[in-house]
Amino acid sequence: MPQITRISPQKVHAQAAEQPLIIDVRSHAEIDALSYPGCTRLPLHEINQATADQLTADDRTVFILCGTGKRAQLAADKLAQWLPNSLAIIDGGISAMANANLPLQQGSSPVMSLERQVRIAAGGLVLTGVLLGSFVHAGFFGVPAFVGAGLIFAGITDTCAMGMMLAVMPWNQRAKDA
Numbered sequence: 001m002p003q004i005t006r007i008s009p010q011k012v013h014a015q016a017a018e019q020p021l022i023i024d025v026r027s028h029a030e031i032d033a034l035s036y037p038g039c040t041r042l043p044l045h046e047i048n049q050a051t052a053d054q055l056t057a058d059d060r061t062v063f064i065l066c067g068t069g070k071r072a073q074l075a076a077d078k079l080a081q082w083l084p085n086s087l088a089i090i091d092g093g094i095s096a097m098a099n100a101n102l103p104l105q106q107g108s109s110p111v112m113s114l115e116r117q118v119r120i121a122a123g124g125l126v127l128t129g130v131l132l133g134s135f136v137h138a139g140f141f142g143v144p145a146f147v148g149a150g151l152i153f154a155g156i157t158d159t160c161a162m163g164m165m166l167a168v169m170p171w172n173q174r175a176k177d178a
Contacts (some may be wrong), residue, residue, distance in 0.1 A: 029111035
């Protein structure tokens with residue numbers, strides 16, 4: 001199994017002349033909105049043995065980029081099953097790159113980050129469940145309870161089923177003409 005390390009955005013950028021293999025595991029829409037030049041797109045939900053096999057052209061380290069670092073860790077864990085290459089997670093993801101004033105390509109995609117989408121969806125479900133539980137039937141209080149349990153599970157396991165479901169939604173997919 002390959003070693004998984006962490007690297008700062010500045011150190012990755014310092015290697016830009018060597019054309020490092022950087023894969024961006026965010027959704028297509030997120031990448032369309034803001035990206036680091038030269039990255040290979042491979043959204044987390046598309047990682048499998050076939051897509052991993054396409055990355056093994058040489059023995060270079062594979063740098064993994066996401067929004068803040070959480071999806072990169074999940075991607076590294078998945079890729080480690082199939083890749084002999086060393087894997088390095090870019091600390092802080094694209095957010096840290098932006099904070100470090102590294103050159104990023106600003107796109108025109110109006111889609112917001114998955115983290116914001118999850119917060120909006122969870123808040124909407126909780127509010128809807130409370131309102132329906134208050135005015136329609138007490139059984140609807142189960143909805144916010146289920147969302148709360150899901151958030152606790154997500155915090156403990158550092159995975160988010162709602163985020164994974166939102167990532168495959170049509171608005172988070174790359175446009176056919178792109």
